[in-house]
Amino acid sequence: MKVPFVRPDVPDFRAVAADLEAALGSGALTKGPHLARLEAEAAAAVGAAHVVAVSSGTTGLMLVLAEIARESRAAGRTEVIVPSFIFLAGPAAIAWAGLVPVFVEVDPDTFTLDPAAVAAAVSDRTAAIMGCHTFGCPCDTSALEAIASQAGVPLVIDAAHGLGSEQHGRQVGAAGLAQVFSLSPTKLVVAGEGGLVATSSAALAVAVRIGREYGNDGSYGCSQAGINARMPEFSAILARASLARLPEVAARRRAAAAAYAEGLAGLPGISLQRIPAGATSSWKDFVIAVDPARPAGDREALRARLAAHGIDTRAYYSPACHQMEAFRRYLLPGQRLPVTDRLAATLLALPMGGHVTPAVAREIAAVIAGPT
Numbered sequence: 529m530k531v532p533f534v535r536p537d538v539p540d541f542r543a544v545a546a547d548l549e550a551a552l553g554s555g556a557l558t559k560g561p562h563l564a565r566l567e568a569e570a571a572a573a574v575g576a577a578h579v580v581a582v583s584s585g586t587t588g589l590m591l592v593l594a595e596i597a598r599e600s601r602a603a604g605r606t607e608v609i610v611p612s613f614i615f616l617a618g619p620a621a622i623a624w625a626g627l628v629p630v631f632v633e634v635d636p637d638t639f640t641l642d643p644a645a646v647a648a649a650v651s652d653r654t655a656a657i658m659g660c661h662t663f664g665c666p667c668d669t670s671a672l673e674a675i676a677s678q679a680g681v682p683l684v685i686d687a688a689h690g691l692g693s694e695q696h697g698r699q700v701g702a703a704g705l706a707q708v709f710s711l712s713p714t715k716l717v718v719a720g721e722g723g724l725v726a727t728s729s730a731a732l733a734v735a736v737r738i739g740r741e742y743g744n745d746g747s748y749g750c751s752q753a754g755i756n757a758r759m760p761e762f763s764a765i766l767a768r769a770s771l772a773r774l775p776e777v778a779a780r781r782r783a784a785a786a787a788y789a790e791g792l793a794g795l796p797g798i799s800l801q802r803i804p805a806g807a808t809s810s811w812k813d814f815v816i817a818v819d820p821a822r823p824a825g826d827r828e829a830l831r832a833r834l835a836a837h838g839i840d841t842r843a844y845y846s847p848a849c850h851q852m853e854a855f856r857r858y859l860l861p862g863q864r865l866p867v868t869d870r871l872a873a874t875l876l877a878l879p880m881g882g883h884v885t886p887a888v889a890r891e892i893a894a895v896i897a898g899p900t
């Protein structure tokens with residue numbers, strides 16, 4: 529492909545070489561000094577009281593949800609309200625924690641969790657609400673927090689795409705009980721594999737620290753079953769150097785997104801994700817909606833044409849979670865999710881990242897606008 533869908537946005541080797549060498553020499557390959565520094569730097573960056581680094585965004589979600597499951601089981605609360613239009617790691621983590629995903633709709637324009645749909649789904653079985661900063665667009669945490677607090681349940685955010693996203697002029701991460709970031713290679717901050725659990729709760733931070741360490745609280749006692757979800761020291765070193773570059777990496781994506789938006793403006797049958805006023809997307813993904821009735825062809829036709837020009841794309845998120853074999857069973861009898869079905873059938877993610885300069889974005893927009 530001439531333009532790959534993604535190319536990991538990583539720091540130069542020279543930025544990490546000395547620390548990697550020192551870590552190798554010291555033998556501190558896990559639970560080393562860089563892990564602790566990463567947690568402190570990330571807490572400052574996202575404005576959270578506590579950050580616990582873990583092996584992935586998925587294990588971070590699993591550990592947070594496992595704690596919620598423990599807290600809410602006695603009250604018979606077992607359900608987590610979650611959009612179906614989300615990466616499958618969210619519903620998977622809910623199921624791993626022994627909870628039940630209750631799928632609801634997203635807003636048709638922002639693609640993020642629809643607060644009205646959440647309010648309608650809350651019941652005395654609700655254990656938590658899970659939103660997502662989908663493709664980097666901050667979800668409406670104020671409205672979701674209000675619903676969660678009225679229901680007396682925690683709000684958890686899948687913030688996998690959230691480093692580089694801002695709300696009210698601040699990096700996202702502080703709202704809700706916990707926000708869980710991913711540092712996998714497609715994100716703006718990369719650890720190789722890794723995740724960050726940001727939380728306002730000292731108790732949850734302790735539970736995640738114990739949970740990431742098999743459930744060992746340090747005494748070799750085990751009060752709850754955990755997993756090994758530690759972030760290796762090499763990953764912490766890479767993540768620290770990567771986090772330091774976040775403003776620059778995010779600015780490049782904003783420039784690419786602006787060039788895409790300009791090139792695609794007014795094209796019949798093509799619409800863009802709406803980023804709410806006062807919010808900034810990280811542009812983890814730049815996603816367009818392709819009207820199936822577009823004379824120039826539907827999403828699959830456009831995808832094929834872009835591929836013929838060497839431009840790699842992804843149909844995110846298709847299928848949606850409620851359409852997947854593992855999660856279909858969680859649909860309520862007769863439940864339909866038409867907004868989600870439509871988004872799953874029409875959205876197309878274009879190449880994004882450091883390799884997509886504004887000139888490349890304009891070139892891709894010109895192919896989309898061009899003759900079929």
Ligand SMILES: Cc1ncc(COP(=O)(O)O)c(C=O)c1O
Pocket residue numbers: 584585586587614615617618660686688689709710711712722723
């Ligand atoms: C929205 C979303 N949630 C969760 C995850 C899982 O993160 P990780 O790959 O770090 O486990 C991803 C991964 O890409 C994601 O896109």
